[in-house]
Amino acid sequence: xxxxxxxxxxxxxxxxxxxxxxxPRFARYVVWPAAAVPEPVAxxxxxxxxxxxxGRMLDQAAAGEVIDGRRVAVxxxxxxxxxxxxxxxxxxxxxxxxxxxxxxxLRERPxxxxxxxxxxxxxxxxxxxxVGGRVRFFIDEAAASDRGLAxxxxxxxxxAGVRQRR
Amino acid sequence: xxxxxxxxxxxxxxxLAFLSAGRVAxxxxxxxxxxxGVPDLSQLSIEELAQLPVRSASKREEPLSAAPTALYVxxxxxxxxxxxxxxxxxxxxxxxxxxxxxxxxxxxxxxRGFNGYETSNKLLVLLDGRSLYSTLHxxxxxxxxxxxxxxxxxxxxxxxxxxxxxxxxxxxxxxNITTHDARDTLGGLVRGTxxxxxxxxxxxxGFAIGANSALRIHGNAFDRDGLRDGLGPDIDDGYSGYxxxxxxxxxxxxxVLTLQGNLFENDSDVLAGDGDRGGNFTLRWRREIDARSxxxxxxxxxxxxxxxxxxxxxxxxxxxxAQYNRSQGAHEIVAGFGVRTTRDQFVxxxxxFALDPTSRRLWILxxxxxxxxxxTPELSxxxxxxxxxxxxxxxxxxxxxxxxxxxDPGHLLWAAVSRAVRTPSRIDRNLVAAPFLVAxxxxxxEKLIAFEAGYRGQPSGTTSVSVSVFFNLYDDxxxxxxxxxxxxxxxxxxxxxxxxxVEAWGNWQALPWxxxxxxxxxxxxxxxxxxxxTDTTGAAALGDDPSYQALLRSSMNxxxxxxxxxxLRAVDGLETPAIPAYVExxxxxxxxVSDHLELFVAxxxxxxxxxxxxxxxxxxxxxxxxxxAGTRLRF
Numbered sequence: 001x002x003x004x005x006x007x008x009x010x011x012x013x014x015x016x017x018x019x020x021x022x023x024p025r026f027a028r029y030v031v032w033p034a035a036a037v038p039e040p041v042a043x044x045x046x047x048x049x050x051x052x053x054x055g056r057m058l059d060q061a062a063a064g065e066v067i068d069g070r071r072v073a074v075x076x077x078x079x080x081x082x083x084x085x086x087x088x089x090x091x092x093x094x095x096x097x098x099x100x101x102x103x104x105x106l107r108e109r110p111x112x113x114x115x116x117x118x119x120x121x122x123x124x125x126x127x128x129x130x131v132g133g134r135v136r137f138f139i140d141e142a143a144a145s146d147r148g149l150a151x152x153x154x155x156x157x158x159x160a161g162v163r164q165r166r
Numbered sequence: 167x168x169x170x171x172x173x174x175x176x177x178x179x180x181x182l183a184f185l186s187a188g189r190v191a192x193x194x195x196x197x198x199x200x201x202x203g204v205p206d207l208s209q210l211s212i213e214e215l216a217q218l219p220v221r222s223a224s225k226r227e228e229p230l231s232a233a234p235t236a237l238y239v240x241x242x243x244x245x246x247x248x249x250x251x252x253x254x255x256x257x258x259x260x261x262x263x264x265x266x267x268x269x270x271x272x273x274x275x276x277x278r279g280f281n282g283y284e285t286s287n288k289l290l291v292l293l294d295g296r297s298l299y300s301t302l303h304x305x306x307x308x309x310x311x312x313x314x315x316x317x318x319x320x321x322x323x324x325x326x327x328x329x330x331x332x333x334x335x336x337x338x339x340x341x342n343i344t345t346h347d348a349r350d351t352l353g354g355l356v357r358g359t360x361x362x363x364x365x366x367x368x369x370x371x372g373f374a375i376g377a378n379s380a381l382r383i384h385g386n387a388f389d390r391d392g393l394r395d396g397l398g399p400d401i402d403d404g405y406s407g408y409x410x411x412x413x414x415x416x417x418x419x420x421x422v423l424t425l426q427g428n429l430f431e432n433d434s435d436v437l438a439g440d441g442d443r444g445g446n447f448t449l450r451w452r453r454e455i456d457a458r459s460x461x462x463x464x465x466x467x468x469x470x471x472x473x474x475x476x477x478x479x480x481x482x483x484x485x486x487x488a489q490y491n492r493s494q495g496a497h498e499i500v501a502g503f504g505v506r507t508t509r510d511q512f513v514x515x516x517x518x519f520a521l522d523p524t525s526r527r528l529w530i531l532x533x534x535x536x537x538x539x540x541x542t543p544e545l546s547x548x549x550x551x552x553x554x555x556x557x558x559x560x561x562x563x564x565x566x567x568x569x570x571x572x573x574d575p576g577h578l579l580w581a582a583v584s585r586a587v588r589t590p591s592r593i594d595r596n597l598v599a600a601p602f603l604v605a606x607x608x609x610x611x612e613k614l615i616a617f618e619a620g621y622r623g624q625p626s627g628t629t630s631v632s633v634s635v636f637f638n639l640y641d642d643x644x645x646x647x648x649x650x651x652x653x654x655x656x657x658x659x660x661x662x663x664x665x666x667x668v669e670a671w672g673n674w675q676a677l678p679w680x681x682x683x684x685x686x687x688x689x690x691x692x693x694x695x696x697x698x699x700t701d702t703t704g705a706a707a708l709g710d711d712p713s714y715q716a717l718l719r720s721s722m723n724x725x726x727x728x729x730x731x732x733x734l735r736a737v738d739g740l741e742t743p744a745i746p747a748y749v750e751x752x753x754x755x756x757x758x759v760s761d762h763l764e765l766f767v768a769x770x771x772x773x774x775x776x777x778x779x780x781x782x783x784x785x786x787x788x789x790x791x792x793x794x795a796g797t798r799l800r801f
Contacts, residue, residue: 013207013218021207021215029212064208100377119349119417120377129350131241131320133219138350141761154726156761158216160242163352164762164800 018135019128020057024065024072026112026126027088029155033148036087036110043073047086047111049102050093052076080105088112089124096122110147125149129160136160210627211678213723219624234548234570234580235328236620236634236669238262238685240321242346247721247731249754249768251359251366251388251794253343254308256315258735261671261685261717262325263339268780269403269787270363270393271434273308276709277325277339278636279665279689283782285709288337288588288612290328294345294426295464296446299335300481301508301528304591309432310442310470312409314368314386316355316798317345325669325687326636327586327616330536330550330566333487333504337586337614338638347424348372348380348415354801361794364390379416385409393787396778397743403787407432407441420454436475444470459492462502476516482509496540503533510592518599521592528557530589536566546570558590559611577623584618587611594644594657604649606657615639628675638665643693643708645701655702663693671717679723686716704742710781712738712747727758737779745778750789764798 027044038044046062048054062072077083080102089111093099100121103113113124118138125144128137138161144151145165156162207215238260250256254273258265264281266274276286287304290297293313299306321343328340351372359366370384387408392401411428426448433441446468453461469482489502511525536550548568555561566584573579594609620634642659649656671685689711695701719733732753739747754768769792771777776788 017207018215018218021210022212025212025215061208118347119380119415133239134216135218136216140352142353153758153761155212157723157726157758158213161346161350162761162800164354 015130015135016053017057020054021061022128022135022137023054023058023088023090023114024062024074026114026155027065027072028067029152030088030112030144031150031152032087033110036148038070038087041069043071044087045075045085046072047075047077047083047089049077049080049083049086049089049091049106050098053092054090083109083111086111088114090114091124092116093122096120110149112144112149131160139163141165213678214628214675217673217675217681218627219630234568234578234582234620236262236325236618236632236636237622238323238325238632238671240323242316242319244721245315245318245321247729247754247756248733249731249752249770249794250315251361251364253311253313253315253318253321255770256318256321257323257341258717259719259733260321260323261687261715262669263323263341264687264712264715264737266779267393267789268782268785269396269398269401270390271309271403271405272785274780274782275306275308275341276711277323278638278667279691279711280338280707280709281711282706282709283780283785285707287591288335288614289339289341290332290334290336291341291343292332293343294448295450295487296448296466296468297333297335297483297485297506301483301530301591302479302481302510302512303593304335304588307442307470307472309405310430310444310472312386312388312407312430312432313343313345313428314370314384314409314411316357316368317351317370317382317384317413319344319346319350325634326582326618327566327584327614330534330552330564331489331500331502334506334530334532334554334556335588337588337612345413346382348382348413349374349417351382352380354799356799357796359794359796361792363393363790363792364388364794366796375414375416378418379414381412381414383410383412385411393790394776396786396788397745397781397783398786399784401785401787402434402436405432405434422452424448424450424452426450434474440473440475442470442472444468458494459490462489462491463487476514478511478513480511483507498538499536501535504531506530512592518602520598521596522598522605523596526592526596528592530554530556544572544574546572554587554589556589558595558609559587562587562589562611576625577621579619579621581619582616584616586614586616597657602654603646604654604656609644609657610642610659612643612659613641629672631670631672633668633670635668636666640664640693645695645699645705645707646703648700648702658699660696660699660701661693661705661707662696663691665689665691681721683719683721684717686714688714710740710742712740714738729756729758730754731756740781743781743783745781748777748779749773750777762800764800765795766797767793767795769793 024046059074062074065072091102091113093102099117114126115124116128117123118127125140126137139159140163142163142165240259245256257263263277268274268283274281274283274286280288291306324340328336332340354371356369366388368386372380372382374380389406392404409430413426416423429445431443448466450464465486467484471480485506487504492499507529509527512521514520532554534552538548540546550566552564564585568582570580589611590609596605598605616638618636622632624630641662643661645658645660646655647658667689669687673683675681716736722730734751736749739745751772752770756766758764771791776790779789780786
């Protein structure tokens with residue numbers, strides 16, 4: 001019987017591939033403050049700041065995403081200085097300290113920050129985690145709300161945990 | 167504020183997402199696969215993405231999902247959506263466990279047979295690394311364990327011996343309960359339920375301490391009515407209690423330090439002063455030494471005291487263990503040791519049964535080493551050896567050999583042979599009752615050689631399946647031998663035999679908002695007494711197991727904020743004494759009114775007013791239909 005099953009084989013995706021698929025999808029469930037919403041037809045900018053663990057997988061994932069008629073454009077930046085215009089940012093430095101520095105530079109802007117780091121100053125508004133062999137995420141709604149970002153209850157419901165806004 | 171406007175926006179988004187999901191369903195599976203054979207993730211809904219099993223890069227984060235064992239994982243989310251109010255009721259979600267509610271206080275839980283309140287003694291249960299089985303009788307006093315359900319991150323349930331890496335008593339199964347890192351539970355949560363049989367109240371609050379640490383304090387209280395009389399005598403089994411605890415997690419560099427502790431007190435309704443109390447304290451340190459190796463050291467102290475009518479017992483445990491993991495080329499090596507000492511006391515003023523001596527210190531030592539190495543990229547071999555020694559046994563050698571074949575990452579075929587033992591408990595060695603029963607100072611370990619094989623995989627992007635078969639050869643199972651006519655009797659090791667069975671379960675994400683799961687387990691047993699021996703208990707140590715159990719579950723997300731979950735279970739009857747097979751159902755409707763407020767109603771044992779799950783003639787009461795309503799507040 002297993003041979004028949006093997007015939008239907010579909011490869012199990014990597015952790016990075018699923019994270020890459022999540023990232024552009026987050027834009028659908030976030031409402032930015034009016035001043036930060038792109039002009040009609042202009043794309044949402046999804047930035048990878050620091051190291052890029054995703055490569056082409058992220059470009060492919062973003063290419064399939066259209067939100068209210070807007071595309072999601074991927075940009076890569078080595079430092080936070082090049083992050084103007086980002087709506088979402090996956091942030092990963094070479095060390096926890098560097099990640100924290102990159103996040104600090106984004107702190108005054110309405111950017112939805114996403115990290116792998118789960119605690120401390122190197123943790124973004126959303127951080128990925130692995131639960132039961134599946135990619136899940138935690139949402140720091142309080143931090144998002146401080147930057148004027150509203151996160152949809154559908155995304156909150158899917159989170160493995162939420163730090164509520166005050 | 168503009169809340170209403172926002173929510174209408176979200177509804178629009180949801181409709182869009184549903185439309186795109188509809189596209190997925192209409193396509194042929196083959197069209198979903200991209201060139202590399204990896205599913206086209208962009209076609210999946212965000213809910214489906216969250217359900218997708220992944221290959222994990224880091225070993226530590228890949229708990230057991232790739233392990234060649236019969237493993238079922240209950241996630242925190244499934245717990246939140248289940249009608250269960252206690253961890254024992256939550257365990258009903260695992261198709262590879264058999265859960266019997268004996269009465270309002272007691273449960274009998276086992277994997278692969280030997281179930282019964284007194285006979286389920288071949289299971290290892292861990293709660294955040296603390297071992298919960300009692301050295302008094304090798305069973306678990308489930309009534310002492312009432313963690314806040316919202317704190318549980320996941321429960322791994324392994325049927326089978328679990329291999330080298332688990333501590334003593336992992337003979338027929340392992341239940342590994344882990345709670346959330348405190349850094350993942352910041353903010354407050356309050357849950358209250360009012361029900362026909364039980365009221366519960368639970369709360370927690372998590373604070374960040376500095377940049378890298380967090381502290382959670384939690385409390386939990388319940389008040390449960392007694393059940394209607396079953397096969398057992400009319401007992402007052404109503405039960406109430408509370409638990410208070412904390413967990414502190416602190417990360418620095420590649421280290422994570424965890425401190426946690428709990429205090430609990432439970433009251434039985436019978437005599438004033440009856441009940442259980444205790445506490446525990448754990449210190450754990452994980453260090454990522456470099457990209458390829460890690461170290462894990464843990465120490466804990468646990469004590470409890472139980473008093474019920476004229477019987478009282480107490481147990482104090484101290485435990486130290488360490489584990490080192492290293493990846494080296496094609497090899498993944500794990501080595502470690504554990505030292506545990508217990509001091510117990512058993513006082514019985516109700517009848518002649520006593521432990522001699524009434525109080526005793528025991529030691530259990532174990533050491534283990536395991537190598538999992540890749541013969542080819544698809545084929546890996548795990549060789550493990552555990553040495554176990556207790557005050558009541560010599561050195562036991564517990565080898566374990568596992569083969570795993572990943573023809574591709576979506577499919578795993580595995581087979582295993584392992585040896586496991588249940589070392590003698592205090593009751594096995596020291597129970598006396600003059601003039602009927604004399605101490606069995608020669609009682610040996612009960613032994614198992616287990617043969618297992620299984621398949622686990624994702625036949626398609628929306629389904630997952632696990633099937634395992636086992637054949638267990640047991641020897642030296644406990645009997646009570648008549649050593650002179652007419653008396654006395656002495657506990658002995660004269661039962662030998664085998665059990666066999668199949669466990670299968672699967673999930674199907676039928677629609678982005680609808681998930682179906684089903685599970686079945688079948689069990690057969692055949693035992694005999696060794697020639698020239700007797701067993702005055704009539705093979706009571708084998709327990710009494712249903713030959714089949716089947717579970718069916720449906721989980722629906724109805725729009726943005728409503729969840730509907732329902733389950734059905736069918737369990738075969740028991741034989742001596744006979745109780746009939748039963749079919750029961752449960753359901754839960756949840757409504758997330760806002761991000762801060764959730765309301766729910768839930769019902770258990772919907773189909774009958776009462777039904778029997780246990781045939782324990784000393785304790786069994788009837789499980790009852792129950793309904794409760796509740797709320798969760800988050801802030």
